[in-house]
Amino acid sequence: MIDTEGLTKKFGNLIAVDKLTLHVDAGEIFGFLGPNGAGKTTTIRMLCCLISKTSGTATIGGYEIGNKENSLKIRKLIGLVPDNVGLSEHLSAYDNLNFFGKIYDCTEAQRKDSIKRVLEMLGLWEKRHVLAGTYSKGMKQKLAIARALIHDPQILILDEPTANLDPEASKTVRDFILQLKGEKKTIFLNTHNLDEAQRICDRVGIMNTKLRAIGKPQDLEPMASGRKTVIALEQVTDDVVKALKKIALKNLTVEGNTLTFDVFDPDKENWPVVETIVQVGGHVRTVNVVGLDLEDTYLKLVRSSA
Amino acid sequence: MRFSKAWLVATRDFKVFSKQKNIWYPIIVFPVVISVLFPVVLNFSLSRNGGIPAAVLLELMNSFSLFFIIGAAFIPLSIASYSIVGEKVEKSLEPLLAAPLTDGEILLGKALSALLPTLVAMYAASVVFMFGMDQMSFATLGYYYYPNWTIGTLLLVLLPVAAVLSIMFSIIVSSKVNDVRSATSFGALVFFPFLGIYLASMTHIITLDITTLLIIAGIIFVVDVALFFVSTATFRREEILTKWK
Ligand SMILES: Nc1ncnc2c1ncn2[C@@H]1O[C@H](COP(=O)(O)OP(=O)(O)OP(=O)(O)O)[C@@H](O)[C@H]1O
Ligand SMILES: [Mg+2]
Numbered sequence: 001m002i003d004t005e006g007l008t009k010k011f012g013n014l015i016a017v018d019k020l021t022l023h024v025d026a027g028e029i030f031g032f033l034g035p036n037g038a039g040k041t042t043t044i045r046m047l048c049c050l051i052s053k054t055s056g057t058a059t060i061g062g063y064e065i066g067n068k069e070n071s072l073k074i075r076k077l078i079g080l081v082p083d084n085v086g087l088s089e090h091l092s093a094y095d096n097l098n099f100f101g102k103i104y105d106c107t108e109a110q111r112k113d114s115i116k117r118v119l120e121m122l123g124l125w126e127k128r129h130v131l132a133g134t135y136s137k138g139m140k141q142k143l144a145i146a147r148a149l150i151h152d153p154q155i156l157i158l159d160e161p162t163a164n165l166d167p168e169a170s171k172t173v174r175d176f177i178l179q180l181k182g183e184k185k186t187i188f189l190n191t192h193n194l195d196e197a198q199r200i201c202d203r204v205g206i207m208n209t210k211l212r213a214i215g216k217p218q219d220l221e222p223m224a225s226g227r228k229t230v231i232a233l234e235q236v237t238d239d240v241v242k243a244l245k246k247i248a249l250k251n252l253t254v255e256g257n258t259l260t261f262d263v264f265d266p267d268k269e270n271w272p273v274v275e276t277i278v279q280v281g282g283h284v285r286t287v288n289v290v291g292l293d294l295e296d297t298y299l300k301l302v303r304s305s306a
Numbered sequence: 307m308r309f310s311k312a313w314l315v316a317t318r319d320f321k322v323f324s325k326q327k328n329i330w331y332p333i334i335v336f337p338v339v340i341s342v343l344f345p346v347v348l349n350f351s352l353s354r355n356g357g358i359p360a361a362v363l364l365e366l367m368n369s370f371s372l373f374f375i376i377g378a379a380f381i382p383l384s385i386a387s388y389s390i391v392g393e394k395v396e397k398s399l400e401p402l403l404a405a406p407l408t409d410g411e412i413l414l415g416k417a418l419s420a421l422l423p424t425l426v427a428m429y430a431a432s433v434v435f436m437f438g439m440d441q442m443s444f445a446t447l448g449y450y451y452y453p454n455w456t457i458g459t460l461l462l463v464l465l466p467v468a469a470v471l472s473i474m475f476s477i478i479v480s481s482k483v484n485d486v487r488s489a490t491s492f493g494a495l496v497f498f499p500f501l502g503i504y505l506a507s508m509t510h511i512i513t514l515d516i517t518t519l520l521i522i523a524g525i526i527f528v529v530d531v532a533l534f535f536v537s538t539a540t541f542r543r544e545e546i547l548t549k550w551k
Binding site for chain 2: 011045048049050051052068072073075076078080082084085086087088089090091095099100102103104131144147148
């Protein structure tokens, strides 16, 4: 659905996006992760034909960016939620949406239907006649999402939709994005919230001017090796220590009633350890994997490129 | 360029304006002042001084009609700077730019939303003005002075080109500043040429006959065309998103 090949944007001497090559499938939620100034917004703007590219190519739904006629077609395919909600504050929520419905050539019946559907899904229907300027931040963000969906676009591009939202509002927005995935929409999500990316994205790309890594969240995690398993026991007996020394565990340390050792693939490596402990009569209280996850991969990649 | 799309942009602006008192003040106050207040004051001083010589009245009426041009430059200034700087402040241009509209359609929509209220206000004011003045001209000159070809040229040719000048200028100014007030004060620069014309006519450097009016309109039209190119270059997506402050 979205394909870029060597996509580059320079602002004068500053390279904002450097030879970005990526592919997003139809129906997929793609998370575009990166720190401030990584070029996420710039990438989105190029994809939506809002700013020109410096070099490289990109196609959206089969249309190549960079020519005027395609621009209009591409913009019709896309619903954009920009990083600033950009609502007309002096118009009601309904009027905000209705205007965009008209711009996208929706018939009156389509507009009515789709406004009702989207506002109901986001829990704003009761407040549809209230001025958008009086909405809370979370409500504004939802309204901006509603606006991007008014023409039922195939592709939804969101620029940090949950930044500035409280945890509950963020969750509503995330749940809503997942619901849209059910409707077979392709979703391109800019975020620097790793937890969010991990929870809802099928694949993520880690960006810092250049694309540093791309893949499923769980595939990227092991890229930064060095996770540890922490097992808390009722009591660490000599028998337990002896038994564990027999199975070669890396960097095993004992502190009080807690055992810690390095692990690469917790799903495969942890259960034999637990089994061994139980066999020699130990009582396991908790088993945890700590340290490196997507966040560490992310930080490692972002720092190494800085 | 699809006119229907530009019209959508303009009608949304009208809806926004309808909820903005600040925009209404110049649209209402200026026309009321020139169409009602001036004839009333003139009439008052006439009755106190036992009449004005016909030549003086004629001259007053002629230079006075230039206020319609000044109004046509003034009103769009406050509308256009509000409608563009206002959107900048609300950041509501970006979603609009991401919609399937061309830059030209958005720009035309913005221009229409400033032009139409100006024309409606100034033409309504001119009807009231001519009616009021005619009462005096009938008393002093013995005939109804308005309507005549000179005011016709002024209202139908000079006034629209002056309004367009002000709109183009406001668009360019709006791209450089971040609050409505400085947009309006910068935009006020557009008054000076018109003030110049007014003073020139008061001091008899020029006479405001049809030929002079047409020449002035022609010059402004050329400037309009030049500013049109500057404003379309300013009002491009990429410029708005990357260069506008
Ligand atoms: N109009 C512009 N002119 C010059 N440089 C720009 C412009 N827009 C962006 N940049 C630069 O390009 C780089 C990428 O910016 P961009 O806004 O794409 O980052 P981002 O990943 O969206 O960051 P954030 O998380 O803060 O939103 C930054 O270094 C920024 O300073
Ligand atoms: Mg950004």
